[in-house]
Amino acid sequence: MSFDVLQDQIKAKKNPIAAILGAGLDDIPSHILKKHTAQYGETLEAAAGAALEFHLGLIDALADIVPAIALSCAYFEALGWRGMKVLEALTAYAKEKGLFVIADGNREGIDGSAAAYSAAWLGETEVGSSACPVFSADCVTLSGYMGSDAVKPFLKDCAQRNKCAFVLARTPNPSSKEFQDLVSGDRQVYTAMGDLIQRWGRGTAGKYGYQALGAVVGGTQPNLLKPLRRHLDKTFFLVSGLGAQGGVSADVRWAFDELGRGAMISDSRSILRAWSKAGGNGTDYQDAARGAAEQLRDELRRLITIF
């Protein structure tokens, strides 16, 4: 089943890092942006062309290091339909390169709209008697506020196509506490959501014991992951694991089980931004990204061993 594919990839590369792709235009080196605005003016067409070139370059640079990329849908949507076309192209290219592709869009709908979102991101759209693939990612992120109606169509596509999904549980942003930390009975709201995620995924566990529905959790809050890992023993975690200084938080080790499985750490955009942190003009952005990805991988390897 679904998370098996990802876990196998993590194991093969001995690296549980997912590189986030999805750059704001400020994150794209100016030589790339200028090339496209010279041709198309300061337009969304130029921006989409630059985004395509930049991210294709990142995929080339990272394909043998990271097992997965997480495409941050919002940044492509901000370029309109042309950005969505780029998203389709990047998904196809990354899969060709053997990468596991997470569409990180936090989609949420019910009934027909949840089924349409699932068709868009994991499944296919039926046109007459033909099934047409759309974005065709391997995995999506979802918001589960509306309950099981919002996840069921995805679970169906996961089962039929060996895919998987993450649902927001305890997110790492500062304001997550406003709502997610509210107390409900003997639990906090995020634990209640975690319980629902594990319940909704029942019956979908694969060879590593993880169900097709995982949870998004923050990795930098002390004492969060250890009890969550114990409690949600069948739930794969997508962890935002970088601390304020950009390094890996030692706490993320608690997201993994005793065999170093069951979790993937997102790089918090540090890989795509590595060139600007290095202070150059970005002509070396591929080398910078590769270097940052190797460094993160090596830091993680010191914290956990993946069997």
Added chain:
Amino acid sequence: MSFDVLQDQIKAKKNPIAAILGAGLDDIPSHILKKHTAQYGETLEAAAGAALEFHLGLIDALADIVPAIALSCAYFEALGWRGMKVLEALTAYAKEKGLFVIADGNREGIDGSAAAYSAAWLGETEVGSSACPVFSADCVTLSGYMGSDAVKPFLKDCAQRNKCAFVLARTPNPSSKEFQDLVSGDRQVYTAMGDLIQRWGRGTAGKYGYQALGAVVGGTQPNLLKPLRRHLDKTFFLVSGLGAQGGVSADVRWAFDELGRGAMISDSRSILRAWSKAGGNGTDYQDAARGAAEQLRDELRRLITIF
């Protein structure tokens, strides 16, 4: 401020109904779909062409009856980037026709991704020194599980561009109770979310007293709307108001204030599906939609008077 524009439109048409647009391919009359598959085969290109034609026809049929349309993003996303192109075209056309456009996508992100979503749907994307409009709706639906980080960038665009947003509070789907009805202290989780929505919107009230951040609530659960309306007195409601039989639930009158303001009722897709309910082949889909919209409007007028 923002909800003033919508309230003025509702007042002018004496109609608080938003028509949901966003058809699955089964909801599009076969003569339209066939015309496009004859030209492009059974492809997403054909499906997008059919969706464009069908929805343009609906906008023509409805423009003088309803004040607003809610574009259900999922159905367009299921057609890939071509569907998103249709969404852009429909938004522009509906605005040209004087309709208020709600992008109903339940988007959710934080920091950069929330800002990117807001740029996509309400604001503009900066390319070099040029600000490029993207989807340019008047209003969006959001999910607020991640807290204020998910809504702040939208509130900024609302303030700058006189726009508004709805956040999911108590949704009308059967499984909403799994999570939204959990008890937290003396409230249920959906009331806690409602309180947050009203708090996040503080300082943005317009001439009718409603803040730029509204709430999505179900209209068919007895005894839900009356206390919510009293409690969230500055929060505009987007209500799914049709009962199981397709008629307007009498309960929806409680969503409105004593002057018949502060709420909009969505038609639960009954307008776009009117032709198939009538049992014909759909060549009359525009008349059927128009008739259904007029009937809903007249039912609502019997329940409430809008001042």
